[in-house]
Amino acid sequence: MTALITLKNLKKVFTTEDVETHALSDINLTIEQGEYVSISGPSGCGKSTLLSILGLLDSTSSGSYELNGKQVTGLSNKQRAAIRNQDIGFVFQSFNLISDLTVLENVALPLRYRKTLSRQERETMAMNALKKVDMGHRTSHYPGQLSGGQQQRVAVARAIAGDPAIILADEPTGNLDSKNAELVMTLLDKLHHEGATICMVTHDPRGAQRAERIIEVFDGRIISDTRAAQNSVVA
């Protein structure tokens, strides 16, 4: 297997009004291609901050971050945007669909930021992604016209439409009832089986158990890294 993500001695410190908050300390982590990783831990432990850094939505205070073999710390906003667009797919807890765009437009949105695709290509890719999540029949609906579960499936379609190297999911079932949560988790399982690399933040133990590797974070540090097949602890 090839390392997709490598974090070395990563730190994140928030400074507000002379108070320094160490959100993440000494994070060393490698995620291989094709892995399904869950990050869990109590509220405020730093798991979402870790996911933001992995998704280049936030910057590190120190340490190094290699994505696809390329050092991504210290990149410009424009370079980071291009990497997010090409290599990362996001699924958020609160779906984060844009309310005045249709389902199809929402899914095609990341593809619009790739200058190389024609409108027809974008629509075809978006349609394929929607079909994968069983939402091909609601393309012209607006997010407000869908249930929470449907909205999250559309969000998953948006995350996979551009065939990213990794899908980062932040509490993807946090806003859903148990039935819809199960549907979304099954969808992620399916994507994983089809070869997708997934990194998911969750505080739901049942959700975390579905991943093949479970990382636990506490107080800004990784306290355990367990593989479903072998129970090794790295700290």
Added chain:
Amino acid sequence: MIEDIHYTLRRLLKAPRFTALTLFVMTTGLALCIYMFSFIQSTIQAPLPFSGGERMVRITINSNGTIYDGPSVRLHEYLELKQRLTTVDAVDAFAIRGANLSTGDRALRYRAHLVTPELFSLSGGRAALGRLLSDADMLPGQDNVVVLGYALWQELFAGDANVVGKTLTVNGTAHTIIGVSEQGYRFPSDATLYLPFSLSTRGIARKDSPYVAMYARLKPGTQRAELAQEVAQYFNQLRQAHPQLNSNVLGHVWTFQDELVGSGGTQIVATMYISVFMILLLACVNVGNLLLSRALENTKETAIRSALGAPRATLIKQMLIESTLISVLSGTFAILLAGWGVEVSVDYFATAMPIEMPYWWHANFTQNSLLVAFAIVIATALLTGLLPAWRATSTDINTVLRDGTRGAQGQKNARLSKLIVALEVALSCALIMVSAAMVNGIDTINRADYGMRTTNYITARIQLPDLGYESEDSRRQYFSTLSTLILQQSEIDQVTMASSMAHTWGAYNNFAIEGQDYGRMAQYPAANLNVITNNFFEMLDVTLLAGRRFNNQDNKDAPKVVIVTQSFASQFFPAGSALGKRIRYVEQGDDWFTIVGVVNDVILGQPTGNNLIRTTTFVPFEQMPRSYMHLAIQGKGKQASIRQALERAALKADPSVPPYRVMSIEPAVAERVAGMNFVSKVFTLFALASMVIAFSGIYAVMANAIAQKQQEVGVRRALGASDSEILVHFIWQGSKQLGVGLMFGLPAGFALVNLMTQAGLAQSHPLITLGVPLLIATVILAAIMVPVSAALRLEPAAALRDE
């Protein structure tokens, strides 16, 4: 209720910036609206202050497309119309004459109204002292009586209670004072003294008939249009019967109020009303939007109250209290401001205008104005409060949760924001366009090239009385003597005279060109006829382009000569030179005038409308001596010493003929456009108010909409959008709102500009058409750039966390 008011007051005080902003916007909108309405109602549309005043109309003429005010109907025509009209229950006329009043050693110049007893009975006139005119005073030989206006009685006789029976010399003839009109009464407009209407057609040819000001009172229930039709029929017949005199003349029926403002008045008033309505609408939209934003922020509180059992009507009532408080407070400020504005404006009119204000104008708020102000405030409170309250209380919590897709406003709110921005763009575009065109138009008027010098000399008017100056020779003699005496004064270097000058008006006369057959139903061309003394062109820098100027050989016995302007020559003699050709003024006799010179074009009167395109002819004073002339005097030293020198000379020439309206040419010219400058100032105020209200509104709505989309910015960035792509996205969104706004705003602006152009006051310019949308686009761009840049400064993760 008191508890609710207390609660609302506390809320307003807790948000002082919000309260100050809403009060400022609302006060601006309301003050302009109430001011404009009150000003128009107190002045140009004030009702005539007597019973039946609303049925009183003026009958004047439209000659060659220009509607004339004042005495413009021939006495013959008035008497004929009086016999024919059936739609009126009273028809009357008055004339205006210069009155040189002799008191002791010098004469003072006033205007006298020659009126019938009916004028007083129709207009509710009463005597403060003695009596007004009676039918007996109208009889020949009995007509040397005078009724003093109240102000003149105070001025000349210091309010002497025994003035009745005393003698006053008017134009050299002794008149017995029979009474004083009551204080404040000056019908038909600004009368100072009244003489009997002694005019008669006996022995007078129609062409020499004196002009009178005709008015009538419509029968109850009769429309003005019906009278207009009768008058039109009469003038049609007149055109056939007397083509030489009436070839281009139509009748015109209008109100006293419209006549006073002039032919563009209706358009000016309409545009002012439309403009203030738009400003008020802008203010309402802004305040309504601010209240809506607050109401939506409090959706949770509203939901809790609703859950506790508050009926919707109660919730709406509570929200309406806020808009009512804001509107009432703003309304109070606005009424005070508007009252002050009306007072200042009326003062401006009283001092800056060349005419005296009609006696029915006043600076006070009428009951009507207050009622309308009250109605506007109530309407505003409902408009700004009801819609936000309705929207805020119609929110279903489930819908809110469902529609609460993060990263974007609720869809309905987003649509509303877009609508508000588009509306503000449309309204501000139209308002700024018409205001800019107005200011441009007036600026062009102020910078007009009159074709003659309008600086560094003093002007005065001389009106010779009929008595003693009946003959042409006596007039020649008087003005020649006056000119010599003026030049003998050491303070004076030059003097010239003309019947029309830049700051006065042109006398439009029909003429015939020799060799042209105009047929029986003649349609004669017309041009200004300006009678001048020989040095007029030289002294006032009018350039001779061909031929020669007038000289001393062009006297009364010499062949009649005329000098024409360049546009006259090219319009009427396009094929060759105008020199040597002959014209005849069809209303002035049978003399043919040979064109001996061509000079540059000149403008006589306000540099607007027809005055700009009218051609002018000049005739030497010696060959057409007038009794009414304007003087232009150039000298050394201060204006006061030149003025005194003129008065000394005039006193020597004839003590009963005083020069009047003695003033420098610069303010004399400015006076002619004072009304327009006032309108220009009002529209500049409109433009500023609309810019402040609209631009702050556009900025607030856009910035608020974008701030609410902070999460959307985060989402788009998470999906790989670069900063420039985010910016372009929002600029594209803004440009769509700009486009929709301009789609309505530009046509509305063009329509308003067109309305004001018809009134001769506005002039569009490509810079305005391009500049106004560009200005609004810049504001929108700024309203996008600032909040978007702020959102982009955040890490995407922070933007996504934004609540």
